[in-house]
Amino acid sequence: MPQIPNEHPTLWIKSAKSRTLQGKTIVLAVTGSIAAVRTIELARELIRRGAHVYAVMSEAAGCIINPMALHYATGNEVITSITGKVEHVEFFGKLGRADLLLIAPATANTIGKIATGIDDTPVTTFATTAIGAGKTVMIVPAMHEDMYNHPGVVENIGKIKGWGIGFIGPRLEEGIAKIASNEDIILEVERATGKRILQGMKILITSGSTAEPIDPIRIMTNRASGKTGTELALEAYRRGADVTIVHRSRLGVSGINEIFAETATQMTDAVLEELGKGYDLLISSAAIADYTIDAIGQKIKSGEELNLSFRPTRKLIKEARKAYPRLRIVGFKAEAGVDREELHRRARQTLQDCRLDMIVANEVSKTGIGTDSNCVTLIYAAGREELSVEGSKSLIAGVLMDEITMMIAKDEE
Known part of the structure; x- marks a missing residue:
């Protein structure tokens, strides 16, 4: 400087x-x-x-x-x-x-x-x-x-x-x-x-990856680090919100409530139960596994060819929307190897299918997963112009919370 x-x-x-x-x-x-x-x-x-x-x-x-x-x-x-x-x-x-x-x-x-x-x-x-x-x-x-x-x-x-x-x-x-x-x-x-502009708001955030057990030792997971979810939780807390984060890591901040959930099923169940306590907003930023398997009770013997049978996991945001039709929900859509137009098309489809208030779209083949920075686009259900943001995940969290704050303010007008 x-x-x-x-x-x-x-x-x-x-x-x-x-x-x-x-x-x-x-x-x-x-x-x-x-x-x-x-x-x-x-x-x-x-x-x-x-x-x-x-x-x-x-x-x-x-x-x-x-x-x-x-x-x-x-x-x-x-x-x-x-x-x-x-x-x-x-x-x-x-x-x-x-x-x-x-x-x-x-x-x-x-x-x-x-x-x-x-x-x-x-x-x-x-x-x-x-x-x-x-x-x-x-x-x-x-x-x-x-x-x-x-x-x-x-x-x-x-x-x-x-x-x-x-x-x-x-x-x-x-x-x-x-x-x-x-x-x-x-x-x-x-x-x-700070201005505490979210004081009195209860916000639930999912973060990071889930892990599906294959046997007592091995798991199936993805590269999501949870950095975005962590930054969102910290930013919401700075602004005065009552924040709960559901993940399989450890944030260790005394003012933020943490719920441990390892598998996709555990995360979905934990979120649905927690939402029953009355929340104003769900931010589903976790990279939840799309597939799971029936775990084997004993360690699989190494050195042998192995065939696994996968089945789809439940979709958290769809179940959350069905159970809580008036809840504000912000979703995330990550894709890899697609161009910007296709990324946005898929994000808008998810926005519509799950009746979300906002969705954050990002193409993660080069940056985003496990990195400290990202390039994302915010797409709104209310027909507002899309907003692209590039930079550190803390910067993105700040912009996203700004947009969420404006969304809530308009809802309450």
Whole structure:
């Protein structure tokens, strides 16, 4: 990216990964947990997504990491005491310029002080001001598990949550309530500071390949990686939706509900059952097997000629449409070795046969399956002009969610 004269060199990475936090000002408040060592990379990950990051530290945090490390990480002077600039008001007063106070890590001591309105450190003074002004605050606890389980700490966390303040993590491992992963923190920050235009919407997404067992060891599958489905789930979650993903891999994001399904039958059954809980949208992006076999109970002996008899699998989107006629459904149509005209013809036929609201068509002989990028065409049931999108799967997910958002808005007019 172009370098700005006199800009701190650490800011040369700004927006290197995405612009999901572009224009957002985030204050990273660091307290005296050993997990403070994680904040250097956390700050830089926020910047890589476009954020302006400032750090405020308690005295105890300075015993863990030197303020100069956070100065380097953020490109801004670190606040270690409240001065005549009244920094807490500058950032979080009624007219303050910050969008979010992210307290990471937050010790049991700091959580207790926040719960009782005590502000005897720069971090707690920032918290008191931000909460009093109704600004967005998120807390990332980190401490020993025994401390986390203390009735007083549990009560304090419950009290703060009751004020509408979000907590991220912790991960309970090895007897420690560990700080959440940077990936989880970043995603929750994106969700908290975004427009949340899909808030209140329930979205179900199928993703990746299925696997049909041949014997206890061998399976029949395809090259689908699930990257598109993952990016769609993340993008929908950023925008405030309640997201469930059905797949045979592991996303590991605390805010997204995951359902494991290995075979085509398992995926179809899982989706139909889950839809019964009331969803606004189904995005069927999984590459579900078209054929299956009756698996053999013992390992097939190697070295011998083998003949297998295949039978068609059920069609998930057809069954979903039949069971839920008013459900919005977005389907995917992948073909290989066909020209653009034939690809679109087949996609439109599926759109019509399954009564879909939208279908995403792509020719995967050169890109798309297992790659980080793709070239797709969005085809609409409402007769709108087709839209072609080429680029990373995260970019495509963003465009698709934009189109879905517009589709839902028109339906609700």
